[in-house]
Amino acid sequence: MTKCELCGYESEEISEAIGVCVNCLRKNPQKALKKVMRSHFKWRELINLPSLPPQTGEISCKICVNECQILEGNPGYCGIIWNKKGKLVPITGSFDYGYLHWYLDPHPTNCVARPVCPEARHRGFCNLAVFFAGCNLDCLFCQNIEHKYMIKNGNIDPLAGIIISSKELANVAMKREVSCVCYFGGDPTPHAPYAIKASREIIKRAKDIKSTKRICWETNGLENPSIMKEMAKLSIESGGIIKIDWKAYTPQVYEALTGINGEKALQRIKGNIKLISSMKTRDEPPLLVVSTLVVPHYIDEEEVRKIATYLAKIDPEIPYVLLGFAPQHLMHDVLPTSKKQMEDVYHAAKEEGIKEVYIENYWLLR
Template identity: 40%
Template sequence: MGTCSFCGRSSRTISSFLGVCVDCLRRNKSALDHVLKLHEEVRRELGKQQEPTGNGLKCTLCGRSCSLSNGEVGYCGLRYSTAGKVVGFLRADTMLGHVYYDPHPTNCVAVEVCPAARGVGYPVYALTPTGEPGFYNIAVFFGSCNLNCLFCQNWEHHFIAVKKRPRFTIDDLVKAVNERTTCVCFFGGDPSVFSTAAIVAARRMIKKAKEVGLKVFRVCWETNGLWNPAIFEKAVELSLETGGIVKVDMKAWSPEVYSALTGVRPEHVHLIRENVKRAAKLFERRREPPLLVVSVLLVPGYLDDYELDGITKFVAGLNPDIPVVFLGFHPDFYLNDLPRELPPLQPICPPPSDHGGGS
């Protein structure tokens, strides 16, 4: 049972760690400021970088677009500013995280429309009309992220980013392709912070798949959507041409709740929506399997009827056939005091201010 320190309401779906209810987050700027200070404390505990000062060179690798003063490190912990340029701690062909073989059918966010699990897109994009048992996905778990989700269920990426270990290279990913691998999925963490290396790797992996005689080799992305738009479009095109799926996890609808849960700024929320729009524009070019799937983690008490209504109407407005997948919540990381289940939805009562509608 948590209590909101701003309105005094108590509930099982108010996190004691946050100390703020969803209504106060949307209506009271001081409530959001309080939670953003918690984000600073969390990152300090993890040994992570704080939000850059915003007084220097802009890093364009991902959509966070950190502005770095000389010697300052970006939010992802991978890039820094020195001698008038932004450079990386790693070589251009090197990434952080884990790479492993995941047997089909796997626990893909898009499992209901996945070629490997359901045969969707057969015979062009799937080996059989019923899936691909006996074959594997190359799972690429990236060890860094440009968000700071307080409910993260893959929170080990924080420690990988701090330690800068383990590492793998583009060549390692190409070598992972063999006669039994029919797709690669980049996730994490988030692929956005390794996007340029991942795209180069994906192209080389596609070539290797053809060389070993694979009939299909799909490129999939599981991401928060906070990408450099130009790079994101290249990633989407790779999925489009190979039968892969772009899975964008929308964390909330209103910028205030998005910021509280993930540490982003309002302009980041706008960019994430714009990137979803970019993928949606190509949706009709290949409907099976669907190019785009939007997922939503149902965080009890914070992904309420207002947030879900905003997300689903936004996606339906782009194309009503884009699948939306609701993911079950598991108490974890810093929001481990919330229950697993959502309370019953109540009639929608919009907050007094406009939160962006379908922008």
């Protein structure tokens, strides 16, 4: 049982890493965030990553909403993009190469878009799962935290991943059993130039052999809109899906959970969702799927309802996937999502007019 450091409210769903309740984050954000950010700073110091998106460097990165201004010889917040002799370069030294690990995941996979994905029915085929190192967020609940250890102290760990060229990755995608490619991690955002290059090569080769190779993205949705537009074009052309993980609606809750500026993040997510929706050229499969991890206590009915309200205004046919939470990383002390909380947020999303609301990772619910 953890007590909120500000109001004294006690609950087994309050994480020690956050230290405050969701109501204090909303009503007293300045004091609440000051306490939460201590956990982010302490953790990031352990793996030698910037505490906040740097803003004092000579060169500015525009790949994502953080817009890091990076000093010579230092990384951006993601740990992937560096300032090397006045140029932005990835940790691999070139955008022709990615740092990742990949595997073939037989259909049906545990994909966020599984309820609406046509490949879920294609048994005998596989998804090429491309797991990137690094991320432009610092989620306290991260469900795949190994991506941060892959770049600990600014080094590439050859035991955790490989450096592979965009053409070599395209070779893997040409395996007969591969019907789709999904970029995730971490997040594909810091690797977007590489992933876009690889995807163009994959689509070109797939057309030459008259094969289906869907290009999909699991992302936090914080890309520069010009990059997001290119990602969407590739998914449209290949029949793939963009899956945006919307963490929270209240800026202070978003900031507490992820470590970055919540106001800026919310504006970017909203803008990119609107952008992708405006590019919609088909109903099946949907171009866009939005998901939210239902973190106990913090992602409550209010958060999900507001996300659903926004989505419904843009397009009520955007599929919305609610994900069960497993205790991980710095929020290992929190219980899994309760069935009651999931029922409450599900009904809230439906009440706001979303036509397709799904519950996934339901086996985690308590």
